[in-house]
Amino acid sequence: MKPQPTSRNFKRNVVEALDNEQLQRALTNVPAGFIEKRRKAREKLPEFDALRDQARDIKNHTLRHLDLYLEEYETQVTASGGHVHWCETPEDVNAAVIEICRKHSARSVTKGKSMVSEEVHLNAALDEAGIEPVETDLGEYIIQLRNETPSHIIAPAVHLNRDQIEADFRATHTDLPADRNLDDSSALVNEARQILRKKFIDSDVGVTGANLLIAETGTSIIVTNEGNGDLTLSLPKVHVVLATIEKLVPTLEDASTILRLLARSGTGQEFSAYTTYSTGPRRDGDPDGPEEYHVILLDNGRTNMLGGVFQDMLRCIRCGACLNHCPVYQAVGGHAYGWVYPGPMGSVLTPSLIGVDEAGHLPNASTFCGRCEEVCPMRIPLPKMMRHWREREFERHLTPAMIRSGLSVWAFFAKRPALYRVATGVAMRLLKLWSGRDGKLETLRFAGGWTKHRDFPAPQGSTFMAQWAKRRHD
Amino acid sequence: MTEPAKRQAILERMRRALAVDADDTARRATVTKRITEHAPNLIPARARIAHKDQTALFRQQAEAVQATVTDVKTEEDVPEAITEYLRSQNLPQSVRYGEDVLLNGLPWRAKSPTLELNKGPAQPADEVSLCRAIAGIAETGTLVLTSGIDNPTTLNFLPENHIVVVSAKHITGTYEDVWQILRKEYGERTLPRTVNMISGPSRTGDIEQRIELGAHGPRRLHIIIIG
Known part of the structure; x- marks a missing residue:
């Protein structure tokens, strides 16, 4: 069944995530893994930050000429014998993929990891059409067994612990001996390898995503470590690429610049194990490779982001660095965000794609610490864009009444500086008085969420304005 | 709506958003120029070194990502290097490769008479494949292989062991x-x-x-540098 977004229930999701012991245990792997590895990779490449500037400029240039680069790209794909399918909506994508599958009487479809496939819920559509979707990326395979959505854009099963995965494998792979040893991750990896091998060989259609599309040559790129994407695209008769319109870059050189940033920012590798450039179907004399090559080009609301305050978001290369470095993501994981794209990039992208009414909570899931922008290889101003969404949420009266009235009270005083100074002075003295001898408040009205877990320190000394005035006087 | 109509709708919406129209010749000239010139962007200093040092860097970077590397003096030495590697890994003396001119021309019979040679794209039962890379990239220890009858792509991914031959003069x-x-x-x-x-x-x-090594592709990558 097609999963429904739960972004509306963000607050409830967060509470559940914080109380989920397994999740909290799994999330401890994030800082030690991704963050440390990225830091080391960045240190080894002195040009890293200069490359970020260039990557930003490449994408800005491409987006300004996106209509023309798409036309160039399409011409090249067609010239190399491939087909481009233009799609407006998720339904268009699913219909196009199913039509290709039916044409080839496909019973099973192997899939490389693709976030676009998650965005359009392709697996649910294939299931309904009686075609078996087989996820082959290990993380995606695990969550498919669990009937879950990915909790991270490059590490779909990062919310799980080894023992949970072992239990899933034992429950699913019931034709294997029950007393087999699955005590370490390498045993689990081997078991998945054996099971998926047969699926690769039996598959009729292979579906992959695309990290980049190149206008110069009509090429799609996938970047992987497992090799599953390559078995997916080289063994079946048909290769279908799922991509969105903003994946384009002008030339092979431009792609290379961005690829120097992608793996370093995401997994902290200098380069992923496999970077694969696909251009069209099998050529004359080729002994292997797909006989047909299709590219599904999806818009799904992205053209509406062009030319406006959210255009910069279309530079995103889905490396996951903003998720890894986000204190909110680190605390609650990806599922709490309630849709396909979690973390800071999701907080900006999700309201654009499914609407601010549905996802208005997400841009508030930020401490505005700014680390997401600091680590973004494409220099996307994520906090600024979250602020734009907060403004829109406020304008559309989607903000809860309590926050709105709180803000109007604050605005009333902020517009009257003399009154503001008096009021803050009084509030400070009152808080100090209530706090008693130890200077701490155990409960505080309107701040129950804070005082539930810790005491609120009462203000000490005089107000900032008073101190400022005194300092200038001195 | 048909696919051409959707294409039209997407492109028109895009042009409206960008505040441009389709027959904007200056924009088209910019795009054509960028594609035709394909100018390189910033190249990291790491790889802008003498060729000899590039070969050393290639080796070091490949080993850093768990490839194993061996050098041979000439092409003639490749068959023995392969038999020796297979023996050291307890693998069967059997490889599959394509129609690559260099690989086809090696003195297999003279140097490795017991080695079983299979030709063509990968088969599910194959344990070891052999390919020739068109280049090795020093920057990240990366091999470059191209599809076709000479080196079928499936050889890169299906067998558990991948042996790749690259000429030192092709390391860049x-x-x-x-x-x-x-x-x-x-x-x-x-x-x-x-x-x-x-x-x-x-x-x-x-x-x-x-x-964990060996998720779906080869568990082992062995590189033989010639010259």
């Missing part, structure tokens, strides 16, 4: 060098069906971020 600094080589061989705006850049054996970190 950067990805950009390879694009220039391919443009010379295949023409402007043309690539072979598949270009594979391979850096080390297959791996996954999907279980608790612990790196």
Whole structure:
């Protein structure tokens, strides 16, 4: 069944995530893994930050000429014998993929990891059409067994612990001996390898995503470590690429610049194990490779982001660095965000794609610490864009009444500086008085969420304005 | 709506959003120029070194991502290097490869008479494949392989053990060098069906971020540098 977004229930999701012991245990792997590895990779490449500037400029240039680069790209794909399918909506994508599958009487479809496939819920559509979707990326395979959505854009099963995965494998792979040893991750990896091998060989259609599309040559790129994407695209008769319109870059050189940033920012590798450039179907004399090559080009609301305050978001290369470095993501994981794209990039992208009414909570899931922008290889101003969404949420009266009235009270005083100074002075003295001898408040009205877990320190000394005035006087 | 109508609708919406129209000749000229010139962007200093040092860097970087590397003096020495490697890994003396001129011309019978030689694309039962890379990229220890009858793409991914031969003279600094080589061989705006850049054996970190080799592709990648 097609999963429904739960972004509306963000607050409830967060509470559940914080109380989920397994999740909290799994999330401890994030800082030690991704963050440390990225830091080391960045240190080894002195040009890293200069490359970020260039990557930003490449994408800005491409987006300004996106209509023309798409036309160039399409011409090249067609010239190399491939087909481009233009799609407006998720339904268009699913219909196009199913039509290709039916044409080839496909019973099973192997899939490389693709976030676009998650965005359009392709697996649910294939299931309904009686075609078996087989996820082959290990993380995606695990969550498919669990009937879950990915909790991270490059590490779909990062919310799980080894023992949970072992239990899933034992429950699913019931034709294997029950007393087999699955005590370490390498045993689990081997078991998945054996099971998926047969699926690769039996598959009729292979579906992959695309990290980049190149206008110069009509090429799609996938970047992987497992090799599953390559078995997916080289063994079946048909290769279908799922991509969105903003994946384009002008030339092979431009792609290379961005690829120097992608793996370093995401997994902290200098380069992923496999970077694969696909251009069209099998050529004359080729002994292997797909006989047909299709590219599904999806818009799904992205053209509406062009030319406006959210255009910069279309530079995103889905490396996951903003998720890894986000204190909110680190605390609650990806599922709490309630849709396909979690973390800071999701907080900006999700309201654009499914609407601010549905996802208005997400841009508030930020401490505005700014680390997401600091680590973004494409220099996307994520906090600024979250602020734009907060403004829109406020304008559309989607903000809860309590926050709105709180803000109007604050605005009333902020517009009257003399009154503001008096009021803050009084509030400070009152808080100090209530706090008693130890200077701490155990409960505080309107701040129950804070005082539930810790005491609120009462203000000490005089107000900032008073101190400022005194300092200038001195 | 038909696909051409959707195409039209998407492009028109895009042009409205960008506040441009379709027959904007200056914009078209900019796009054509960028594609025709394909100018390189910033090239990291790491790989802008003498060729001898590039070979050393290639080796060091490939080993850093768990490839194993061996040198041989001439092409003639390749068959023995292969038999020796297979023996050291307790693997069967049997390889599969394509119609690559260099590989076809090796003195197999004279140097490795017991080695079983199979030809063509990978078969599910194959344990060891042999390919020739068109280049090695020093920057990240990356091999470059192209599709076709000479080196079928499935040989890169299906067997558990991948042996790749590369000539030292084909080791270069950067990805950009390879694009220039391919443009010379295949023409402007043309690539072979598949270009594979391979850096080390297959791996996954999907279980608790612990790196395990041999997820779906080869568990072992062995590189033989000639010359």
